[in-house]
Amino acid sequence: MSTTLLEARQLYCERDDRVLFSGLDLSVGSGDIVRIAGPNGSGKTTLLRILAGLNLSFEGDLNWHGYPLHGQRDWYQANMLFLGHRAGITASLTPLENLRCWVDMRRPQREASLWEALADAGLEGYEDIPSAHLSAGQQRRVALARLYLSTEPVWLLDEAFTAIDQGAVKVLESLISSRAAQGGAVVLSTHHRLQLGECRVLELGGA
Amino acid sequence: MWQWFHKLGSPKWFFGIAGRLIPWLGFGALMLLGVGIVWGLLFAPADYQQGDSYRIIFIHVPSAYLGQSLYVAMALAGAVGLIWRMKMADTFIAATAPVGAALTFVALFTGAVWGKPTWGTWWIWDARLTSMLLLFFLYLGVMALRRALEDPENRARASAILTLVGVVNIPIIKFSVEWWNTLHQPASIRMTEAPAMPASMWVPLLICAIGFHLLAGWLILMRMRNEILHRERRARWVRNWVLSQ
Amino acid sequence: MQPESRTPVTLTDAGSGLTRAGMTTFHRELLIAFREKQDVINPLVFFLLIVSLFPLGISPETEFLREAGAGIIWVAALLAILLSLNMLFRNDYADGYLEQWVLSPQPLAMMVLVRVSAVWVASVVPLLLLVPLLGLMLHLPADRIGVLALTLLMGSPVLLLIGAIGAALTVSVRNSGMLLALLMTPFYVPVLIFGTGAVTAFGEGASITGHLAILGAMLVLTIVLAPFAIAAGLRMSVANG
Secondary structure, rough: OOOOEEEEEOOOOOEEEEEEEEEEEEEEOOOEEEEEEEEOOOOOHHHHHHHHOOOOOOEEEEEEEOHHHOHHHHHHHHHHEEEOOOOOOOOOOEEEEEEHHHHHHOOOOOOOOHHHHHHHOOOOOOOOOOHHHHHHHHHHHHHHHHHHHOOOOOEEOOOOOOOOOHHHHHHHHHHHHHHHOOOOEEEEEEOOOOOOOOOOEOOOOOO | HHHHHHHHOOOOHHHHHHHHHHHHHHHHHHHHHHHHHHHHHHHHHOEOOOOHHHHHHEEEEEEEHHHHHHHHHHHHHHHHHHHOHHHHHHHHHHHHHHOOOOOHHHHHHHHHHHHHHHHHHOOOOOOOHHHHHHHHHHHHHHHEEEHHOOOHHHHHHHHHHHHHHHHHHHHHHHHHHHHHHHHHHOOOOOOOOOOOOOHHHHHHHHHHHHHHHHHHHHHHHHHHHHHHHHHHHOOOOHHHHHHHO | OOOOOOOOOOOOOOOOOHHHHHHHHHHHHHHHHHHHHHHHHHHHHHHHHHHHHHHOOOOOOOHHHHHHHHHHHHHHHHHHHHHOOOOHHHHHHHHHHHHHHHHHOHHHHHHHHHHHHHHHHHHHHHHHHHHHHEEEHHOOOHHHHHHHHHHHHHHHHHHHHHHHHHHHHHOOOOOOHHHHHHHHHHHHHHHHHHHHHHHHHHOOOOHHHHHHHHHHHHHHHHHHHHHHHHHHHHHHOOOOO
């Protein structure tokens, strides 16, 4: 019996005079992988940002472990990782420094783990170069490295598969699968055809 | 009481009530301002110190006062909007900001015009005018920020934050400008007379003051109705109302 | 490449690691300021230029400069701080770090205070270090320069914190330079008045404890209240991304 981690009930959201979704229910339990699908502009990013607690212009309920989200924000944020369109990589810092900043804002980890994560993400040898000098694909791998180090059960990934090569796609797919297998949950939006095994699909769009 | 408060948050209800109030406000404003301004500008006795040029206070004082209190009202609306997430609060801010700015500008203009016969210059850096000028900037700031932000939620929240921070600043501005002014102009001339104003002076002033309030109310309610029509344009009651016009 | 994460999934309680997070935030700002020196140098140069223009534009006479000097330096510092507001949140907003920062499980108001303090150290302290030199250029007597520096020391955090509120509200707006200046001016004026007022009073031999007390009160009030407004503004700005 998996625990319900994140729950959305009767979500309603409108934007630019269009109703993006209405009466939307979503229950994410441990072990779940949910793919949010739909054409461009159907509200995938908006929904993910609502789930992450960034976007507050919606109606409906959000619950974390059964408690209303807005009252548990700190607890939720300690256990949730959100990756948006822009991965949050600071150009003037090296991948190592970027990782260190992210990690130290939450739970410190051994320096060796950071190096391992960068190597795992395929950035061996690039750890000490200012991120501005990396290619777009390499920069996104820094975000992948962060996923390696993540202890957060819930991942919300918005278009995480964009701008990365085949090898990195495979890596990401397996990271997602293992997160779910370890009892976490992943909600993601992507245009890519994924090989993720058991994956629920939530269709948006059509309003 | 709470029921009334929550009703206030309903655009449709507000639209109806405002619609009924507007003609009364407009008529009342017209009458009172008509009487008050004519009385003040033409019939009230001349001031023994400043002659006829003081008469501008009948316009300057009410508009200055309203300029300030409308900003405070916007801040209150902002607080209501943030705490109770009432969309009508932002409608109020949207409607009021230009009205408040215009009234503040009228206050500035009349203040300057008053200055010409009194001090010989079209502008003077006295405490009141300078405070009014800064208040005018505060209004312009709110309006400029609203224009710059496209998302309605962001616009509402930003306006609320800005007006709240601004309202805290208004007494600070007044205090500091007041103090700054005494440094540089020890003999600053007061624009309003002391409370010992004869009835023939403060009665028209009061009439003008009330008239200006009604005018502001009239303008704001009209603007709010427009704003409501725009925001709720997809609602059925709006469609029906437009068709019935 | 390693397919599986080595890190176990754990459910964390909120409220841990505040000190470390604060230190990280502080250190990161300093590191970035050091790497992107242009962002620090620009306001400095601006400061210098403005002060230099006044003698050229009005009068280089000692009489005039001595009387107007404190005001000139104060206004120039104010404008330079206004300029440095741009680097406060803009880059992080553009690359997505800001929303990550907002989503970190730490009290945002506190993190904001730490960040603004770091920017103060990195960007404003260099301005303050230039004040003696500029004071000399404007023929200000040494003791008056001291008072000037003190008022700027107390007033510049206020300017930066209040400016950060404006910066947070406008971070998603393109070309917000003039908007920010318009927004900030009414708030900056009282600080300017008391900052320069203190120096003027000192020059006339009057006591400045009153002015300093008021500046101090502004400083305390701003430190306590501004971070919440800044945090609210940031949350609002990253909502849509």
